[in-house]
Amino acid sequence: MSFAEMSQTSFTEDAERAILVGIEYKDASLDDSESSLAELARLTDTAGATVVATATQKLDAPNPRTFIGSGKAEEIAGMCRSLAADVVIFDEELSPSQQSNLEKAMPKEVKVIDRTALILDIFALHATTKEGRLQVRLAQNQYLLPRLRGMWAHLASNRMGGGVGSRFGEGESQLEVDRRMVRKRITSIRRELEQVSRMRQTQRSARYASGVFKVAEAGYTNAGKSSLLNRLADAEVLSYDKLFATLDSTTRKLVLPEGREATLTDTVGFIQKLPTTLVEAFKSTLDEIRGADLVLHVVDASSPEYDKQMRAVEDTLEQIGAHGIARILVFNKIDLVDASARLALASRFPGAVFVSAETGEGVDELIDAIARAATASETLMEVVVPFSRGDLTSVAHSRCTVLAESYDERGTIMSVRVPAEMKALFEPYAAKPE
Numbered sequence: 001m002s003f004a005e006m007s008q009t010s011f012t013e014d015a016e017r018a019i020l021v022g023i024e025y026k027d028a029s030l031d032d033s034e035s036s037l038a039e040l041a042r043l044t045d046t047a048g049a050t051v052v053a054t055a056t057q058k059l060d061a062p063n064p065r066t067f068i069g070s071g072k073a074e075e076i077a078g079m080c081r082s083l084a085a086d087v088v089i090f091d092e093e094l095s096p097s098q099q100s101n102l103e104k105a106m107p108k109e110v111k112v113i114d115r116t117a118l119i120l121d122i123f124a125l126h127a128t129t130k131e132g133r134l135q136v137r138l139a140q141n142q143y144l145l146p147r148l149r150g151m152w153a154h155l156a157s158n159r160m161g162g163g164v165g166s167r168f169g170e171g172e173s174q175l176e177v178d179r180r181m182v183r184k185r186i187t188s189i190r191r192e193l194e195q196v197s198r199m200r201q202t203q204r205s206a207r208y209a210s211g212v213f214k215v216a217e218a219g220y221t222n223a224g225k226s227s228l229l230n231r232l233a234d235a236e237v238l239s240y241d242k243l244f245a246t247l248d249s250t251t252r253k254l255v256l257p258e259g260r261e262a263t264l265t266d267t268v269g270f271i272q273k274l275p276t277t278l279v280e281a282f283k284s285t286l287d288e289i290r291g292a293d294l295v296l297h298v299v300d301a302s303s304p305e306y307d308k309q310m311r312a313v314e315d316t317l318e319q320i321g322a323h324g325i326a327r328i329l330v331f332n333k334i335d336l337v338d339a340s341a342r343l344a345l346a347s348r349f350p351g352a353v354f355v356s357a358e359t360g361e362g363v364d365e366l367i368d369a370i371a372r373a374a375t376a377s378e379t380l381m382e383v384v385v386p387f388s389r390g391d392l393t394s395v396a397h398s399r400c401t402v403l404a405e406s407y408d409e410r411g412t413i414m415s416v417r418v419p420a421e422m423k424a425l426f427e428p429y430a431a432k433p434e
Contacts, residue, residue, distance in 0.1 A: 017049070017052045018052065019088045020040050020054040021055050021056070024056050026058060027060075043118050055072070055075070055076055063098075065097070073102060077105055088111070090113070093116045093273075093275065120143060124140065141185050145182050148175055213419065214293045215254065215264045216289045216294070218270070218316075219299060223298045223309070224300060224357050225267075228296075229266040231360060250266045258402060259397055272308065274316060290321055290322045294325070294374070295328075297310070297327055301332060301341075302333045328366075329352040330355060331353070335361060371401075375417050378420070379423055381423075381427075382414070383396075384411050385429050401417040402414055403416065
């Protein structure tokens with residue numbers, strides 16, 4: 001398989017037996033290491049592989065040559081032989097040289113990948129829209145570019161079945177061809193992605209100009225965001241118990257109390273050690289969060305790791321510049337939590353809303369909380385809209401909060417809460433004080 005073919009497929013073949021490797025940093029807790037490896041195991045399962053063993057090593061910092069110590073690398077190579085492993089997956093991103101050195105230390109038929117490559121592989125499986133596929137391809141190529149020398153050596157040694165020329169001069173020539181090819185591909189993908197992003201921005205700008213209150217879900221992967229979107233907006237978005245089940249943002253209409261309309265957008269889930277290449281590649285999708293009036297931070301209440309997951313989400317929101325947006329903390333899957341744990345959560349997070357997308361418990365309270373947030377920045381106005389401006393009356397009902405309505409010979413008299421961006425539309429019809 002040529003590099004051109006390989007780079008457009010997922011990074012791992014259908015590896016069935018995996019060994020996971022992590023570092024227990026001396027300045028970090030054992031729980032952090034175990035939590036990260038447990039998440040890596042779930043990612044591996046999502047990618048379709050079976051974890052047959054895990055290995056850790058206590059270090060101050062990664063070994064610059066082989067990430068782990070050379071002795072540990074030999075130990076893992078022995079595990080690969082005894083357990084018939086197909087792939088070794090490292091819990092952090094490997095440098096190109098580390099990956100190359102580790103590949104030399106492992107049995108010939110065993111692949112070595114890192115957490116980033118695994119996540120990219122999963123993203124490639126789950127991207128369904130054109131934009132999603134482009135974003136994944138961009139991240140894949142950005143990841144591969146600095147690794148081309150090692151990838152070519154890998155092909156030359158027949159590790160990945162490439163079986164292409166092993167003479168140094170020919171390999172070096174092919175390496176330069178591949179470098180030019182992947183740079184050209186990155187440029188082409190970025191150009192195509194910009195075109196798609198412009199179309200999305202046009203749609204987004206139309207929503208912004210309409211005065212519709214914009215709500216975006218953000219949360220750790222598998223927190224139940226898609227299920228919550230389905231429950232709140234009667235949507236039919238794919239949702240199942242896998243990490244990164246959905247990647248592409250989905251926007252649906254949400255009807256608030258008193259008939260006011262809002263939009264609710266589900267976005268890609270976050271994760272610990274989210275690769276920076278993915279944050280960059282999914283910028284246009286994450287813009288849905290940055291452009292929201294309100295963020296629902298959805299948390300899996302049943303997860304024993306919810307604290308760490310919340311921190312990972314907050315870190316990513318800050319990274320994309322969305323940390324200043326109004327937020328509601330939503331604990332989902334509350335049906336899986338016992339009464340004492342619920343009380344503890346309610347005491348610790350007094351402003352949070354507790355829901356179950358599965359049973360519908362707490363959903364009405366969440367909608368009320370969204371409605372209160374929607375009215376927080378509105379201006380209360382008394383207006384008289386002429387009967388000839390029935391369109392404006394319709395806008396008031398769909399985009400604003402109508403508190404009272406009556407009629408006289410002048411037109412429709414309304415007491416209405418108006419969003420800031422629509423205030424100018426109603427000012428010409430403000431009722432004159434008597």
